[in-house]
Amino acid sequence: xxxxxxxFFTTKELFDFVLAIQSPVxxxxxxxxxxxxxxxxLKGESSTETIGDEIYTQILNLKGELIGHKIEIKVMTxxxxxxxxxxxxIDDEVWFSGNSLNNIGNRLxxxxxxxxxxEILDILKELESNPERRIETMEEWKNKRER
Numbered sequence: 001x002x003x004x005x006x007x008f009f010t011t012k013e014l015f016d017f018v019l020a021i022q023s024p025v026x027x028x029x030x031x032x033x034x035x036x037x038x039x040x041x042l043k044g045e046s047s048t049e050t051i052g053d054e055i056y057t058q059i060l061n062l063k064g065e066l067i068g069h070k071i072e073i074k075v076m077t078x079x080x081x082x083x084x085x086x087x088x089x090i091d092d093e094v095w096f097s098g099n100s101l102n103n104i105g106n107r108l109x110x111x112x113x114x115x116x117x118x119e120i121l122d123i124l125k126e127l128e129s130n131p132e133r134r135i136e137t138m139e140e141w142k143n144k145r146e147r
Contacts, residue, residue, distance in 0.1 A: 003089035073138035
């Protein structure tokens, strides 16, 4: 499994990171409603399409090509995202990055493997099972937004 937690995840990262994974794997992306609600930069200034709309459309369009891959997008809700930093979870290892994933390689940055990944994994499990959670599936987020 691969879990990418980045409150600033956009369509660019979808293509740069997720689609670069060659072997079939389950991928979960956790981003923020702030980014998902931003107007798409790819469609021009007159467009009302958001980054969330764009990612949703791209994933639907790619389903036939992503045989064996399962991509799930989750959206952090609330006034501010409850996770600020970026985490990359690969199987049971957790990597921490203080800067956005789209800047890796462009600016001085580090990825640090956390010595006790269970702390982060337990927090994620708790968020998923909490009835008052502040994380929604992309479909839940999209349906609420459309209403």
